[in-house]
């Protein structure tokens with residue numbers, strides 16, 4: 461129940477143990493076509509270039525930026541946690557200038573600020589936002605910025621590593637030009653692939669580059685030839701991970717995207733009520749709190765690491781600690797994909813109550829579980 465990797469369905473583990481085939485085997489080519497269809501559905505897009513990049517979520521982030529950003533470009537980046545900070549780093553490595561819109565960790569970047577930044581820098585190459593900031597639990601709204609960018613030359617690049625398949629995301633309707641995700645958050649697959657999707661507008665920008673992409677491995681103009689009709693070898697596809705991702709995406713489709721979002725919502729609400737009954741508030745901005753990542757303020761006098769190791773040792777339960785300015789101040793409880801279950805909510809509330817009471821924290825026995833159960837049974 462940390463910030464990922466989430467638990468993995470047995471069918472996905474089974475897919476990982478299947479015998480290998482060659483990455484140009486006809487059966488594998490069929491699987492590649494199926495994966496692209498399933499990813500388009502999951503991203504809610506008709507984009508032709510919708511594929512998994514070999515590597516974790518950060519590889520998808522890097523792939524989007526290195527293919528679209530050139531030296532000398534200006535890129536507006538929302539920075540309210542670890543992952544916006546990482547994007548600024550990569551933009552700089554592309555030889556471009558990042559215009560960072562910084563906000564306190566745990567809060568969203570107000571859409572009006574992004575629109576205002578765009579007014580001041582109308583020639584910005586791209587605007588980058590993190591949909592679900594896993595380091596803080598803040599849920600960034602995207603629609604307004606997407607609408608403002610539609611019809612301009614500025615691209616909209618979105619990090620959906622934690623949101624994909626756990627919260628509503630409409631790549632086409634929200635005018636997102638490049639979107640990347642990861643497999644080990646709400647897709648509930650092991651880490652190792654990074655689904656990305658590029659709009660026609662993004663493809664045009666990529667085709668019009670004046671310099672070669674500085675990363676050979678992530679150069680999409682070559683990778684798309686393997687995923688397209690040419691089937692040209694670029695690098696060996698991670699065959700077993702591709703089996704696993706296909707199975708994970710089939711599970712998403714079987715559950716239904718909307719039903720899956722609703723499950724994440726209900727379970728978040730139950731956890732939040734349970735925590736509130738234990739006087740443990742969610743730390744992220746009220747009204748903008750993620751369903752799949754709950755950052756919880758640590759009470760005064762309670763030691764972060766001590767509690768987390770108690771949970772691990774006695775309950776085989778992992779939750780995350782805070783990062784950067786939130787280190788020691790919050791716990792991060794993930795309710796991602798297969799891990800988002802009523803049983804996990806009752807377990808984490810019970811285990812937290814046990815350790816907090818042992819450490820002298822004043823909370824009524826059973827209060828958290830009762831409050832969460834009331835939501836689950838509603």
Ligand SMILES: *Cc1c(COP(=O)(O)O)cnc(C)c1O
Nearest residue numbers: 516517518543592594621622642
């Ligand atoms: C996890 C995560 C990443 C990075 O993914 P890795 O798989 O760790 O490389 C990027 N952005 C967000 C929002 C994430 O949660």
